[in-house]
Amino acid sequence: MSTLEKTLQKIFPQDTESRTLAKERLDQLALPHWALGDLMDLAIELAGMTRSLHPPVGRKAIVTMAGDHGVTVEGVSKFPREVTPQMVYNFVNGGAGINAMARQAGAKVFVVDMGVDADLNDLAKAGKIINKKIGLGTGNIATGPAMSPAMARRAVESGIDVANQLGPDFDIFGTGDMGIGNTTPSTAIAAVCTGKTVEELTGRGTGLDDQQLTHKISIIKKILEVNSPNSRDGLDILAKVGGFEIGGIAGLILGAAAQRKPVLIDGFISTAGALIAYKIEPFVRDYLIFSHRSVEPGHRFMQEMLGCTRPLLDLNFRLGEGTGAALAMNLVEAAVAILTEVATFSEAAVAGADK
Amino acid sequence: MSTLEKTLQKIFPQDTESRTLAKERLDQLALPHWALGDLMDLAIELAGMTRSLHPPVGRKAIVTMAGDHGVTVEGVSKFPREVTPQMVYNFVNGGAGINAMARQAGAKVFVVDMGVDADLNDLAKAGKIINKKIGLGTGNIATGPAMSPAMARRAVESGIDVANQLGPDFDIFGTGDMGIGNTTPSTAIAAVCTGKTVEELTGRGTGLDDQQLTHKISIIKKILEVNSPNSRDGLDILAKVGGFEIGGIAGLILGAAAQRKPVLIDGFISTAGALIAYKIEPFVRDYLIFSHRSVEPGHRFMQEMLGCTRPLLDLNFRLGEGTGAALAMNLVEAAVAILTEVATFSEAAVAGADK
Numbered sequence: 170m171s172t173l174e175k176t177l178q179k180i181f182p183q184d185t186e187s188r189t190l191a192k193e194r195l196d197q198l199a200l201p202h203w204a205l206g207d208l209m210d211l212a213i214e215l216a217g218m219t220r221s222l223h224p225p226v227g228r229k230a231i232v233t234m235a236g237d238h239g240v241t242v243e244g245v246s247k248f249p250r251e252v253t254p255q256m257v258y259n260f261v262n263g264g265a266g267i268n269a270m271a272r273q274a275g276a277k278v279f280v281v282d283m284g285v286d287a288d289l290n291d292l293a294k295a296g297k298i299i300n301k302k303i304g305l306g307t308g309n310i311a312t313g314p315a316m317s318p319a320m321a322r323r324a325v326e327s328g329i330d331v332a333n334q335l336g337p338d339f340d341i342f343g344t345g346d347m348g349i350g351n352t353t354p355s356t357a358i359a360a361v362c363t364g365k366t367v368e369e370l371t372g373r374g375t376g377l378d379d380q381q382l383t384h385k386i387s388i389i390k391k392i393l394e395v396n397s398p399n400s401r402d403g404l405d406i407l408a409k410v411g412g413f414e415i416g417g418i419a420g421l422i423l424g425a426a427a428q429r430k431p432v433l434i435d436g437f438i439s440t441a442g443a444l445i446a447y448k449i450e451p452f453v454r455d456y457l458i459f460s461h462r463s464v465e466p467g468h469r470f471m472q473e474m475l476g477c478t479r480p481l482l483d484l485n486f487r488l489g490e491g492t493g494a495a496l497a498m499n500l501v502e503a504a505v506a507i508l509t510e511v512a513t514f515s516e517a518a519v520a521g522a523d524k
Numbered sequence: 525m526s527t528l529e530k531t532l533q534k535i536f537p538q539d540t541e542s543r544t545l546a547k548e549r550l551d552q553l554a555l556p557h558w559a560l561g562d563l564m565d566l567a568i569e570l571a572g573m574t575r576s577l578h579p580p581v582g583r584k585a586i587v588t589m590a591g592d593h594g595v596t597v598e599g600v601s602k603f604p605r606e607v608t609p610q611m612v613y614n615f616v617n618g619g620a621g622i623n624a625m626a627r628q629a630g631a632k633v634f635v636v637d638m639g640v641d642a643d644l645n646d647l648a649k650a651g652k653i654i655n656k657k658i659g660l661g662t663g664n665i666a667t668g669p670a671m672s673p674a675m676a677r678r679a680v681e682s683g684i685d686v687a688n689q690l691g692p693d694f695d696i697f698g699t700g701d702m703g704i705g706n707t708t709p710s711t712a713i714a715a716v717c718t719g720k721t722v723e724e725l726t727g728r729g730t731g732l733d734d735q736q737l738t739h740k741i742s743i744i745k746k747i748l749e750v751n752s753p754n755s756r757d758g759l760d761i762l763a764k765v766g767g768f769e770i771g772g773i774a775g776l777i778l779g780a781a782a783q784r785k786p787v788l789i790d791g792f793i794s795t796a797g798a799l800i801a802y803k804i805e806p807f808v809r810d811y812l813i814f815s816h817r818s819v820e821p822g823h824r825f826m827q828e829m830l831g832c833t834r835p836l837l838d839l840n841f842r843l844g845e846g847t848g849a850a851l852a853m854n855l856v857e858a859a860v861a862i863l864t865e866v867a868t869f870s871e872a873a874v875a876g877a878d879k
Contacts, residue, residue, distance in 0.1 A: 198621075199620065200843050201729075201730035201731050201842065201843065204730070204841065204842050205621060205847065206839050206840025206841050206842070207839040208839055208841075247877040248878065251875055252875050255872070255874040256874060258872075259554060259867060259874055264867030264871065265555075266555050269861035269865040269866050270858055272865065273854065274858075375559070376556050376557055481839070482837070483838065484562040484855075486559065486563075487556065487561070488555050492560065496854070499851070499855075500851070500854075502628050503624070503628045506625065506627065506628045507621065510618075510623065510624040511619060511620065511621050511624050512614060512619030512620070517619050518613075519610040519611060519614055520610060522730065
């Protein structure tokens with residue numbers, strides 16, 4: 170059996186009994202009922218995911234998947250393509266946004282080369298990045314598929330491999346991405362999966378003006394016409410209009426779910442990866458925590474498709490890299506602290522509410 | 525000169541040059557422009573408050589001010605009055621929501637007895653709480669003032685004393701409160717300061733039903749009629765319709781601002797304290813960080829009055845104690861990390877956006 174099939178066999182819904190026991194304890198805490206709101210809801214989720222009333226979340230990994238995109242030749246991004254490898258070096262040197270956010274949250278950053286258009290062998294040999302390179306960037310999806318079906322499967326299985334490799338040492342994962350041009354394939358994935366129009370979904374990425382936005386919308390429409398992916402087949406969507414790093418993110422999510430570990434979903438590109446994972450195995454939804462709402466307009470629709478109406482944070486982020494996921498790890502820890510450290514009315518000898 | 529007057533003389537607006545220098549650096553970071561949104565705005569505020577491009581925020585104190593309220597005889601809270609001292613013991617024993625949130629954020633909790641209706645001398649002697657007790661609870665504000673003008677001044681000066689006592693050891697403060705019945709004086713303060721109707725401002729506190737809510741609204745209207753505080757005089761508002769812990773919070777804020785230190789405002793009651801501080805000295809506004817939006821409906825109007833349209837978090841909290849302030853300390857740290865740890869385009873040798 171292949172890595173993918175073996176992984177899917179291990180993905181089950183959350184544990185109902187752990188959820189019930191967590192709720193029972195939270196109901197009795199010495200505070201007005203449910204006064205820590207969304208974090209108490211999150212505590213129930215964490216108990217259900219991990220089958221534990223002491224959900225382990227202390228050992229935190231951010232996995233930042235990098236890849237290049239053939240569609241950049243269409244002028245869909247403000248930044249030149251060489252920024253993808255330059256940013257990989259920035260991650261490795263600790264100077265990027267994700268490094269700062271991860272340090273604050275006590276998380277370790279792993280950078281994965283899923284398909285950067287540059288020779289990064291020196292970094293891989295030095296153990297500074299994980300090498301899962303599938304190609305030197307995807308094909309131009311405005312004229313054909315991003316990758317072959319075999320490459321799509323390999324991208325997802327590479328993400329699973331990373332989750333399995335990190336599994337023994339980490340309790341919780343956060344997704345991240347780097348890839349100049351990758352809001353374009355992510356918007357195409359969003360269009361296929363949510364049924365919303367390209368106009369509703371498309372945003373300014375790293376900073377397009379009005380004319381560039383109109384151009385990007387026309388390119389995404391062309392991408393969908395040229396490729397017409399099967400909306401029920403996650404691997405087909407990935408192969409036709411995806412990206413190597415998006416496949417890696419989908420695999421990381423599947424791998425985390427198979428380990429019953431929570432996975433914090435970062436922004437727009439990560440949520441496209443989550444949609445691919447969800448199309449492959451809908452039960453993954455039980456292991457997703459939505460860290461924040463991105464400025465990209467399509468993000469909301471993608472999150473709603475995955476059952477999330479209120480992500481944890483809403484801070485006008487639009488960076489990716491895993492920055493929102495890292496920041497939200499603080500809130501996950503706080504949710505566990507509520508479940509495990511706050512006394513009940515009887516433990517604290519505090520009088521309850523008048524009936 | 526009194527403690528209050530001495531403190532007011534030391535409160536100045538934020539430093540414009542530090543703000544400008546911070547913005548210049550943030551504009552050059554190797555990421556799409558302002559892609560970490562609200563935290564980049566916050567980083568500018570922190571630079572302006574602390575006059576530094578490396579704003580110190582590592583040593584964090586949550587100050588939870590406790591006091592009782594005579595108005596509880598009117599049946600405005602679901603919880604009995606003895607819960608105030610019981611919760612003080614819970615804080616001291618580390619079992620409350622604020623203890624869990626503060627541990628997660630790496631903050632130390634200081635509990636101040638501003639006017640709890642119980643003998644807490646044992647805790648004060650053991651150094652487990654700070655004793656600033658002004659009385660055994662306020663007067664019933666539905667029939668007269670909360671306290672004398674002298675007590676109001678003493679409450680505020682006690683908060684300043686706490687800020688001054690903690691000053692040498694802490695970089696940043698978070699406010700917190702405990703006091704059964706204290707959404708009622710806080711709503712009265714909100715009505716006086718925002719000009720909104722009592723109906724718009726009043727919420728269910730710790731869990732009132734419809735009939736109890738209607739009763740609470742009628743009591744708050746009576747409070748305003750009986751006392752008619754001078755809306756331009758912070759000490760008069762505090763004396764007429766406030767609370768000892770609310771005065772303490774106002775003082776803590778004034779003391780923090782005089783030290784040029786950021787102060788994270790917790791929820792509804794803390795924001796009432798911030799309104800009192802603001803009425804005493806409007807420049808304190810430059811040192812406030814609004815941690816979250818409470819479920820209490822009046823909170824939004826109070827925050828807007830103080831210039832805040834988007835608090836950092838919105839997680840359906842309605843606990844108080846300082847829980848929202850503690851949780852938001854993570855975001856303050858992250859904002860500083862963006863300013864101090866992220867490389868610029870030139871430092872990281874990353875190509876900028878195409879022109």
